[in-house]
Amino acid sequence: MPWIKEESCTGCGICVDECPAGAICLEEEIAVINNDKCIRCGICHDVCPEDAARHDGERIPDEVQSNIAYAKKLLAHEHYGNDKAEQRQLIERLKRFFTKNQKVAEKTIEQLEVLKNTEYL
Ligand code: SF4
Ligand code: SF4
Incomplete structure (x- = not known):
């Protein structure tokens, strides 16, 4: 983009x-x-x-910082308080969320490669 x-x-x-x-x-x-x-x-x-x-790729460092800022904001919510165990669980959930996005990207790239080699083009 x-x-x-x-x-x-x-x-x-x-x-x-x-x-x-x-x-x-x-x-x-x-x-x-x-x-x-x-x-x-x-x-x-x-x-x-x-x-x-x-180019979009230049924004990667900014987007990473934005994601970390988002994580810190969530960690600071009163629900998590100073409960280290809850905070660690939140971090694991966020890791799963970003891993899912990574997999979506990988699968999409695979499908785009298939599309490149079909009669669609
Ligand atoms: S890449 Fe740039 S020139 Fe091409 S459609 Fe998008 S905005 Fe327009
Ligand atoms: S400086 Fe570049 S981005 Fe700005 S109006 Fe001109 S061509 Fe478009």
Whole structure:
């Protein structure tokens, strides 16, 4: 999923003109991507002269930090109090949740590989 690094965007509008899906507009001279319209063609990455249309993978560290912040917020809930056993159980539940997401991603990648090799393309 592409995203716009706002501090790098000059609002030149090139990506707006080049996006084949009409998924980008300017709001207060900053490009904004409509994720529901985006068809993942990658053109915005190629045409932006400021390298402001960024790749999703760059967000991994931020997303990890966000997940850890979420875990800390849950751990701080009064339900868990200072009960170390309850807190450890919560951490195990969160690990299962993220493991499930990992498996969904792995299975999806497998199925995409199958799709690549079918007559669908
Ligand atoms: S091409 Fe780059 S700098 Fe220009 S509006 Fe799009 S994201 Fe911003
Ligand atoms: S990836 Fe393609 S469809 Fe999506 S915003 Fe960029 S140019 Fe538009």
